[in-house]
Amino acid sequence: MAELNSKVPKGPLTSKWSHYKDHQNLVNPSNKRKLDIIIVGTGLAGSAAAASLGEMGFNVKIFCYQDSPRRAHSIAAQGGINAAKNYPNDGDSIYRLFYDTIKGGDYRARESNVYRLAEVSNNIIDQCVAQGVPFAREYGGSLENRSFGGAQVSRTFFARGQTGQQLLLGSYGALSRQIKLGTVKLYDRHEMMDVVLVDGKARGIIARDLVTGKLERHFGHAVVIATGGYGNVFYLSTNAMGSNTSAIWQIFKKGAWFANPCFTQIHPTCIPVHGDYQSKLTLMSESLRNDGRIWVPKRKEDAEAHRQGKLKANDITEENRDYFLERRYPAFGNLVPRDVASRAAKERCDAGFGAGSTGLAVFLDFRESIGRLGKHVIEERYGNLFQMYEKIVDENPYENPMMIYPAVHYTMGGTWVDYELQTSVTGLFAAGEANFSDHGANRLGASALMQGLADGYFVLPYTIQNYLAGEIRVARMSTDKAEFAEAERGVQTRLEKLMAVKGTRSVDHFHKELGKIMWEYVGMARNEAGLKKAIELIRKLRAEFWKDVKIPGTMQELNTELEKANRVADFLELGELLAYDALNRNESCGGHFREEYQTDEGECKRNDEDYKYVAAWEYKAEGEFILHKEPLDYEEIEVKQRVYK
């Protein structure tokens, strides 16, 4: 089995990346044309990588399951993207962005990767502006910034409440340009079903054309997985309906280790759940916490009355409101990191102070800021979010405080990668939310867009080239090769097996059941007994799924139920690994909160002695995983308890 080697370059932290670039191997232009790269995913990470590698002269094939690359879920990111430009002159720097990211991640991320991320953050803004991304601007014409959780500086660039959309349309434009030039070939409405290994190296994929149902074989000298996060293992999340774990789960089974699966992020400000028909949860951007104040009633009887519809939020007087974040964390107030804010909201609701018909909601109030700044300023800043809230909830948030509750949002865990973003399988790379690399146990707001674009524009183009420099003598392989045929047969067998179950219950039924188990036992607060129970319940549910799932139609046609079933089958395996990892990690850190390990004040109690490592899991057989530990050595940063008080 492969050694766990993170390949972090030697030398001082600040010069590792420039040293790497100065000494990496290059591929000359005539050889680039002979090298094929497969990229799965057209989100920020995938489209940026494809565009950049295409510009360099490589042959790229790119895949997405939607009807257009522009629909990748990066499109939904609202709040913004971080960079260390220090335009507001408030003391920001590359070092400070690096430091905040490591601290925000509760000291569970790799120093060298995070430093590189902070280093290239400024190039990203330059690149996007050159592409015509319409970032918000000051009256003088320069770029505007705002603040986000976990930072005391304003370093977040934004395009209204649609930052992800504008960044993605920028990289989609760059990608479209390469498609027109013929360096990149697009396969939309295609789903990756498996990776193909030849002599231990990734050499292609098996994809399913979702319109015809046909399986296809595609060769690549290298394969990049940029398929986003796996939050939908909880069924309800802020992810898109099609977001899945299948690509990273299939490569996991072929030897690409899965790191820190239990590091999942629950976002504090989402619209609360309202009914069992609900299919997804809608995020209200973190940026709202800049101007909104979070509170619950101070008196239980007021909370009770609000739940019964007898008392309106606006009728609760100032002295009877508990601004619990400002109370508990005066230094950061409403801008504490997400994990901290989410847990604090849960704590209040569990204690009986929650509002709304379910009692699972807290208020996000703009009364004070509307009074101070005027309604038009709030409208300019958050207009589309307020409109979205009103459409869903049917209540005017300019007049009544919003009701919000935490929801699953982002997955810090993912495919283990080394400094070059290469997985434990040679020639197989992972980028964006799909990898585990930069956010440790908790991601700061506005840092995922930064990471996706950093990986795609500024890291992979170098590191893949370094790898491919050693592959120039490998000729394009025929997909008639036995390895391709065998991989295709595997996929075919699995799909046939799914179709053959012919049970009685829909795919959604199983997905919802899995979501309930995950939220109850592997959600915001976890404990040993609950995690063991979850593992047992998931196993049972998985067995039932394979006995009782019902999929109408056939596999030789467009079949959305089969697509869903294939994804849910993988979630049913991933859920177990997630619980395993959470059980193994006997500490609380970032988004991973084990009730057994908390301070007297209810904060995370880390155990650096025993758990200052990345948990990289190797697949052995269904439900059997082997743990490899990558120790985390902090040379630059002193590891401390995270304090936001």
Added chain:
Amino acid sequence: MDLTLKIWRQKDAKSAGKFVTYPLKNISPNCSFLEMLDILNEQLIQKTEEPVVFDHDCREGICGMCSLYINGRPHGPDDAVTACQLHMRKFSNGDTIVIEPWRARPFPVIKDLMVDRSAFDKIIQEGGYISVNTGGAAEANNILVGRENSELAMDAAACIGCGACVAACKNASAMLFVSAKVSQFALLPQGQVEAKQRVKKMVRMMDELGFGNCTNTYACEAECPKLISRSNIARMNREFMCAKVI
């Protein structure tokens, strides 16, 4: 509430389609339109019938994937929302709801309510970008953009590429979509260098793909979920004239 749904069912691109009527009971007014279809599909699956196929992904009005023509209007009766953001409280108990796919020649039906909108990608490939390679960018604040223009560019850039404008137009014109992209770059200094080429190529491709002409009815603007303004069309026409003259 109880509803009667008349839904367009079509096996694949080659088959003929037809409306099929489905009664649906007990729908909560807080349910979204797509969740209502989920409930229908769950019932169809229970009866071992094929569920109704429709495009959707983000379910929060931003990916542009959902594309339903509801009671004669793209994205349905509410203003400034996509079908996924439409809620059943906009309907009443006892309503009959007719659901069709986008109908436009450049958007052929794939199955049921799902259509092929790759024509939009082809138009963007012609020039819906600024030709700058990765790594070749100057310091961001060297390019100053006045706030007014930057806001107008953002208004245009908010287009989600859903195609409702085409579906709403009696000529199946894509002018609103194309002009939104052309406008975004026409309003920004970064877009000036390629401006003339961009508008010419994008308009040529739009015509080649079979989208119709604009006859100034502006159903597109009325139905656009992102409130993209018809003034973008005027701006594009201006850009196009200039590009041809010089």
